[in-house]
Amino acid sequence: MTAVPTPHGGRIAVERVSIELGTGAGRFEVLHDVSLAAEPGELVCLLGPSGCGKSTLLGALAGHLQPARGRLTLDGQPIAGPDPQRGLVFQQHTLFPWKTVLDNVAYGLKMKGVPRMQRQEQAAEMLALVGLSGFAHRYPRELSGGMQQRVEIARVLVNRPRVLLMDEPFGALDALTRSRMQELLLELWALLRTTVVFVTHDIDEALFLADRVLVLGPRPGRIVEELPVPFERPRHASLLTDPAFVALKRRCLELLRPDAGAGAPALDRLSPLGAARPVARYAA
Structure with a gap:
């Protein structure tokens, strides 16, 4: 059995972060009171609808945006600007x-x-x-x-880099190429053990890649639920038809589209820190 390499990645912490864009009367809140962490060597996916602030949060973690409130850190040090330790893929x-x-x-x-x-x-x-x-x-x-x-x-x-930030990097690719790129990413991640924060609006992609999926609600974005992904690694495309995978996908659909499942909670009735698994404990 191949030994698991020592995690090279750093610890990302987002502590009660709110981000606003625009100026004057046109200023609006994109993210509201978001708290999360990605542990060294972990692969975390941010899943949510278009416009919920996923890419905005990634831009802040890259150092291109400053939050209106809250704190962003890498290994306990404030993120104050771009740095090669935090690589960004668009x-x-x-x-x-x-x-x-x-x-x-x-x-x-x-x-x-x-x-x-x-x-x-x-x-x-x-x-x-x-x-x-x-x-x-x-x-x-x-x-x-x-x-x-x-x-x-x-x-x-x-x-x-200690952290790899990926903003829907496979979104423009055809389905087969996208699947191959996802498998390549997992191979590289297993080898290098860089911490990965991956933004997507594709449920299959999030569940196939992640250790944990953090589901964001509509703007102003906030985390409505954390979903641990229990599937063993290495993962292959056949996982997408596994009954447990399909069940987890159904839960994601219920969170993103309350009308997709009977009795699913409406997003506007969820607390900012989520439902089944509180996200607050991941704040640093």
């Missing part, structure tokens, strides 16, 4: 079209002052991990969408 890749795949992956190391030969060696190793060893000297335009996202993930992971 739905659409941000690769430089004029750079080769290898140079794109090595770019962050170049900004750190890593010598050319060393950074190219590390970039080549990361490309091998994502299955793109033969494409180091291609350009992004020569790759499929799934391959471009592999490069994007490699470019973030080459910096060995």
